[in-house]
Amino acid sequence: MINQKTKNLTLTAMFIALSFVGAAIKVPSPTGTVAFDSAPGYMAALFLGPGYGAMTAALGHIFTSMNVGFPLSMPIHLLVAAEMAFFAWVFGLVGQKNLILAVVVAWLMNGILAPASLIPFLGTGFFAAMVLYLIVVSALNVAASAVLYSIIRRSKGEYNAL
Numbered sequence: 001m002i003n004q005k006t007k008n009l010t011l012t013a014m015f016i017a018l019s020f021v022g023a024a025i026k027v028p029s030p031t032g033t034v035a036f037d038s039a040p041g042y043m044a045a046l047f048l049g050p051g052y053g054a055m056t057a058a059l060g061h062i063f064t065s066m067n068v069g070f071p072l073s074m075p076i077h078l079l080v081a082a083e084m085a086f087f088a089w090v091f092g093l094v095g096q097k098n099l100i101l102a103v104v105v106a107w108l109m110n111g112i113l114a115p116a117s118l119i120p121f122l123g124t125g126f127f128a129a130m131v132l133y134l135i136v137v138s139a140l141n142v143a144a145s146a147v148l149y150s151i152i153r154r155s156k157g158e159y160n161a162l
Contacts, residue, residue: 012052015044019060023067029133032068033077036137037061038084042106042145045092046099047152057088076121083114091142099146106142111135 002010018040025036037060045053058081065077072080087109095102115130 008048008052011048012044012056015040015048015052015056016059018043019056020063023060023063026064026067027133027137030129031071033061033064033071033080034130034133034137035064036141036144037064038088038110038138039141039145039148041084041088042091042142043149045088046095046145046149050089050092053088053092054085058082058085060084072118072122076118079117080114083117084110087114095146095149099150103142103146107135107139110138110142 019037022036022039026032027034038057041053041055041057041060043053044056061077061081061084065071065080070077087106090109091102091106094105111134112131115127115134119127
């Protein structure tokens with residue numbers, strides 16, 4: 001019989017693979033790094049726990065950035081990957097108590113806080129150029145993960161807050 005740790009690692013690998021696929025589904029943006037790579041990280045945070053989601057979300061950003069040649073520099077993309085890990089971790093933690101609140105918090109962090117955090121390095125022009133793209137695509141990534149999570153839980157007869 002497969003133990004829980006093996007099951008979680010196998011599912012994490014599947015979420016990471018989905019994140020790699022999502023990294024190839026890009027939305028045209030000034031940097032080329034806005035994509036659907038974070039939804040699997042958010043789902044992993046809900047299904048497996050915040051730590052697994054954090055790892056998946058961080059790798060998702062690395063996949064997306066690598067795909068377009070790290071246009072903002074490797075250090076900036078490592079910072080963004082760390083932010084994505086934190087956002088997924090918070091999403092998973094809050095989502096255990098209130099899924100709707102988790103969606104709103106993760107959306108605001110990824111859509112507004114993430115580009116704002118780069119103002120000291122890239123300026124307000126970067127923020128202005130990226131914020132709309134990130135608000136929209138972040139909402140889609142977070143909402144998709146919450147909806148899929150809810151559908152799967154309901155199909156198993158489990159209660160869900162959404």
